Amino acid sequence: MIQFVKKSCCILFFVLLICCVSIHSKTLKPDEPCKRIVLYYHDILFNGTDLANATSVKITNDTQFGFHFGMMVVFDDPMTKDGNLNSPPAARAQGFYFYDKKDTFNAWFAYTLIFNSTEYKGTLNIMGADPLPEKTRDLSVVGGTGDFFMARGIATFRTEDAQGDYYFRLQMDIKLYECYKT
Numbered sequence: 001m002i003q004f005v006k007k008s009c010c011i012l013f014f015v016l017l018i019c020c021v022s023i024h025s026k027t028l029k030p031d032e033p034c035k036r037i038v039l040y041y042h043d044i045l046f047n048g049t050d051l052a053n054a055t056s057v058k059i060t061n062d063t064q065f066g067f068h069f070g071m072m073v074v075f076d077d078p079m080t081k082d083g084n085l086n087s088p089p090a091a092r093a094q095g096f097y098f099y100d101k102k103d104t105f106n107a108w109f110a111y112t113l114i115f116n117s118t119e120y121k122g123t124l125n126i127m128g129a130d131p132l133p134e135k136t137r138d139l140s141v142v143g144g145t146g147d148f149f150m151a152r153g154i155a156t157f158r159t160e161d162a163q164g165d166y167y168f169r170l171q172m173d174i175k176l177y178e179c180y181k182t
Helices: 002-024
Strands: 035-044 056-060 072-080 091-099 107-116 121-130 136-146 152-163 167-178
Antiparallel strands (some): 035 072, 035 167, 056 072, 072 091, 091 107, 107 121, 121 136, 152 167
């Protein structure tokens, strides 16, 4: 009788485990994100005279290698729903990037998008390489909070405008493939 109860318990455990895994497993569909947001990132690098308008600052200077290699920038940049810098911000991008290749322009980003609007509340964390010569670049969405709890996905960068070294605007097409309701 005890053997029967042990076998029954083991079978029941495995059946429940399989049911739980099948209920909670997801099939990721690359063509069907669960949430998509397009925003524009505006970066105004402090040049020594534009304190009132600057949204980023170099914390290390570039080296003699060229391509800004070694330069690190900390930013608190506005994100808008259109390409107009004067539009109301939909979010803020706070973090840093540094130039990490000495033979071409390449940056590495790590930052948080902070949303506090009627549409979204919470954060998205984004990080990865930004090979600037490429037309589009994909960075990883590695997590989030609030409306973006535990989100995973891709943020595709496309340079919209660059004015020397002191201003650039990126279009960010954010596609989330793991979304949870909180």
